[in-house]
Amino acid sequence: MTTGTKDRILETAMELFRRHGYTGTGMKQIVQSASAPFGSLYHHFPGGKEQLGEEVIRRSGAMYGELFAAVAGPIDDVVEGIDVFFRGAADALVASDYEDACPIATVALEVASTNEPLRIATADVFQSWIDGVGAYLRRGGIEEEPARVLAIEILTAMEGAFVLSRALKSPEPMLVAGRNAADRVRDAL
Amino acid sequence: MTTGTKDRILETAMELFRRHGYTGTGMKQIVQSASAPFGSLYHHFPGGKEQLGEEVIRRSGAMYGELFAAVAGPIDDVVEGIDVFFRGAADALVASDYEDACPIATVALEVASTNEPLRIATADVFQSWIDGVGAYLRRGGIEEEPARVLAIEILTAMEGAFVLSRALKSPEPMLVAGRNAADRVRDAL
DNA sequence: CGGTGACTAGATAGATCGCTCTATTCCCGG
DNA sequence: CCGGGAATAGAGCGATCTATCTAGTCACCG
Numbered sequence: 001m002t003t004g005t006k007d008r009i010l011e012t013a014m015e016l017f018r019r020h021g022y023t024g025t026g027m028k029q030i031v032q033s034a035s036a037p038f039g040s041l042y043h044h045f046p047g048g049k050e051q052l053g054e055e056v057i058r059r060s061g062a063m064y065g066e067l068f069a070a071v072a073g074p075i076d077d078v079v080e081g082i083d084v085f086f087r088g089a090a091d092a093l094v095a096s097d098y099e100d101a102c103p104i105a106t107v108a109l110e111v112a113s114t115n116e117p118l119r120i121a122t123a124d125v126f127q128s129w130i131d132g133v134g135a136y137l138r139r140g141g142i143e144e145e146p147a148r149v150l151a152i153e154i155l156t157a158m159e160g161a162f163v164l165s166r167a168l169k170s171p172e173p174m175l176v177a178g179r180n181a182a183d184r185v186r187d188a189l
Numbered sequence: 190m191t192t193g194t195k196d197r198i199l200e201t202a203m204e205l206f207r208r209h210g211y212t213g214t215g216m217k218q219i220v221q222s223a224s225a226p227f228g229s230l231y232h233h234f235p236g237g238k239e240q241l242g243e244e245v246i247r248r249s250g251a252m253y254g255e256l257f258a259a260v261a262g263p264i265d266d267v268v269e270g271i272d273v274f275f276r277g278a279a280d281a282l283v284a285s286d287y288e289d290a291c292p293i294a295t296v297a298l299e300v301a302s303t304n305e306p307l308r309i310a311t312a313d314v315f316q317s318w319i320d321g322v323g324a325y326l327r328r329g330g331i332e333e334e335p336a337r338v339l340a341i342e343i344l345t346a347m348e349g350a351f352v353l354s355r356a357l358k359s360p361e362p363m364l365v366a367g368r369n370a371a372d373r374v375r376d377a378l
Numbered sequence: 379c380g381g382t383g384a385c386t387a388g389a390t391a392g393a394t395c396g397c398t399c400t401a402t403t404c405c406c407g408g
Numbered sequence: 409c410c411g412g413g414a415a416t417a418g419a420g421c422g423a424t425c426t427a428t429c430t431a432g433t434c435a436c437c438g
Contacts, residue, residue, distance in 0.1 A: 005385080019302045020302065020303055021210065021298070022213075023212040024212040024303065026424075026425065026426085027426060027427080028424080036386090037385090037386050037387045037388070038387075038388060039385080039388065039429095040385065040386060040387080041427095042426095042427070042428075043384080043385060044385090049426065049427090099302050105298060105352055106295075108356045109295040109298060109352060109355065110210045110213055110295060113208045113209070113287070113288050113355075114208070114209055114213065119358075123356045123357045126353055126356050127357070149365055152361065152365045153366065155349070156346055156349035156350045156353055156362050156365065156366045157342075157346055157349055157366075157369075159348070159352040159353060160344070160345035160349025160350070160351075160352070161345050161349070162298075163294055163297055163348040163352070164315055164341065164345055166298065167297045167301055167308060167312045169308075169312070172341065176338055176342055177342065177346075180345075194416080215395065216397080217394080217395085225416090226415085226417045227416095227418060228415080228416060228417050229415065229416055230397095231396095232414080232415060232416080233415090237397070238396065379438100380437105381436105381437090381438085382435105382437085382438105383436095384435085384436105385432105385433080385435100386431100386433065386434090387431085388429100388431095389428105389429085389431105390427100390428085390429080391427085392426095392427095394423105394424080394426100395423075396423090397420105397421085397423105398422105399419085399420080400418095400419090401417080401418095401419100402415105402416075402417070403414105403415080403416065403417085404413105404416085405414080406411100406412095406414105407410105408409105408411090
C-alpha cells in the first residue's frame with residue numbers, strides 16, 4: 001500500500017499539465033512540486049513522460065466526467081443542469097485567476113499533431129464526455145441522435161469558452177457559451 | 190529583395206507554432222525549417238523567442254481576420270456567410286489531416302498562465318476577431334450589442350470545434366458548431 | 379534472522395534548450 | 409574602388425531536458 005507517492009505525482013502532474021501544458025512541464029519540475037524523489041518517477045512510470053501524460057489525461061477525463069455527473073446529474077431540468085454547469089465553470093475561472101480550466105485542452109492541442117498515443121487518449125476522453133453529456137440529455141427526454149449531436153455542441157462551446165476566457169481574462173465567453181448551450185437544449189425539448 | 194529572411198522565418202514559425210505549440214517549437218528547428226542562418230534570427234528578433242512569438246501571434250491574427258473578411262465578406266446573407274466560413278474550416282481540417290486549424294489557439298492556452306506579454310497578444314487578436322465578426326453581423330442588420338455577443342458565441346464555437354475536431358480527427362464537431370452558429374445568427378435576425 | 383522485492387534517493391549521461399559571440403559576406407553611397 | 413552598416417553564418421556557452429544508473433531504505437515473509 002505504497003501508492004501515496006504515485007498518486008501525489010499524478011495529482012501534481014495534472015495540475016502542471018493543465019496550467020503549463022505538456023511540453024511546458026518538466027519531469028524535474030513535477031517531482032519537485034510533488035516533493036517526490038526523482039527515482040520514484042521512473043519506478044512508477046517506466047514508460048517515461050509519455051506514460052505519465054497518458055495516465056494524467058485519462059484520470060483528468062474521468063474526474064471531470066464525474067464532476068459533470070455530480071453537478072448536473074441531480075438536476076432533473078436538463079436546461080437548468082447545463083446552465084448550472086457552465087456557471088460553475090465561469091466561477092471556477094474567476095476564482096482561480098483563469099487557471100482552473102479544462103484539464104486536457106492545452107495538452108490536446110499540443111499533442112494533436114505530434115504524439116499519436118496521447119492524441120488517442122484525449123480523443124477517448126472527449127468521446128467519453130460526449131457519451132456522458134448525451135446520456136444526461138436523453139434522461140431529459142431528448143432522442144438518442146439529437147442528444148449525441150447536442151452533446152458535441154455543448155462540449156464544443158465549453159472548450160472554446162475556456163480558450164477565449166483564459167486569453168481575455170474575462171468570464172463573458174463562458175457565460176455567453178452557457179446561455180447558447182442552454183438555449184439549444186431548450187429548443188431540442 | 191524577394192522574400193526576405195525575416196518574412197521566411199515568420200512564416201515558418203507561424204506554421205510550427207500552430208502545429209507544435211510555443212514551448213514545443215525550438216529556435217534551431219525554426220531556422221532549419223526556414224533554411225535561414227541562426228545568426229539572422231537574433232538579428233531580426235533581438236528580443237528572442239518571446240518577440241518572435243508575439244509577432245507571430247499578431248501576424249497570424251491579422252491574416253486569419255482577413256481570411257474571414259475575404260470568405261464571408263462578399264456574402265450578403267450573414268447566415269450563409271457564417272455557414273460557409275465554418276464549412277471552409279472543416280474542409281481545411283480534413284484536407285490537412287487536422288493540422289490546418291486555428292493559428293493561435295494552442296499558443297493561447299500554453300501562455301495564458303505563464304507569459305503575460307504573449308497572453309495579451311492573444312487577447313488582442315481574439316478581441317480584433319470579435320470586432321471583425323461583430324461588424325459583419327451588423328451589416329446584416331443586427332444591433333451592436335447583440336452582434337458583439339453573437340460574435341463571441343461564434344468564435345467560441347469555432348475554437349472549441351478546433352479542439353474537438355483535432356483530437357477526434359473528425360470534421361463533425363466543426364460542422365455541428367457551424368450549424369449551431371448559423372442557427373443562432375438566424376434567430377438574431 | 380536473513381532474504382527479497384518494492385520503493386526511495388540522487389548523481390549523471392547525452393541531447394537539446396535559448397541565446398551570445400565573433401567572423402564573414404553583401405550591398406550601396408561617396 | 410572603397411568604407412561601413414546590414415545581414416549572413418555558425419561555433420559554442422551555460423542551463424535544462426528526459427532518461428538511466430547504482431546505491432540505500434523499508435516492510436514483510438519464510
